[in-house]
Amino acid sequence: MKRLGMVIGIRESKIDEYKRLHANVWPDVLQNLTDLNCKNYSIFFRGNMLFSYMEYWGDDYDRDMKLMANNKTVQEWWAICTPCQVPMPDRNAGEWWAPMEEVFHHD
Numbered sequence: 001m002k003r004l005g006m007v008i009g010i011r012e013s014k015i016d017e018y019k020r021l022h023a024n025v026w027p028d029v030l031q032n033l034t035d036l037n038c039k040n041y042s043i044f045f046r047g048n049m050l051f052s053y054m055e056y057w058g059d060d061y062d063r064d065m066k067l068m069a070n071n072k073t074v075q076e077w078w079a080i081c082t083p084c085q086v087p088m089p090d091r092n093a094g095e096w097w098a099p100m101e102e103v104f105h106h107d
Contacts, residue, residue: 009086
């Protein structure tokens with residue numbers, strides 16, 4: 001299992017919309033996460049930042065993320081959510097949410 005923490009900014013004018021969208025995530029988007037081995041996924045909000053935590057239980061993360069990115073329903077969901085978000089200026093090329101380094105874990 002791989003734990004992932006990621007961060008992205010959120011536009012102040014879009015906070016309520018983002019929360020509303022995530023109060024009713026489309027069932028096909030949730031099923032896609034499940035099908036692609038993504039579990040225990042949470043998004044947290046504070047100020048102008050979003051922090052996500054997810055556990056990946058598969059054996060080929062890159063493959064599964066490519067499958068997710070090619071899913072038509074997920075693409076439609078991202079098209080609605082993307083205008084709410086502000087990527088981190090120090091993210092790597094090709095990243096939207098910026099991955100974080102895990103520096104501590106306790107079960």
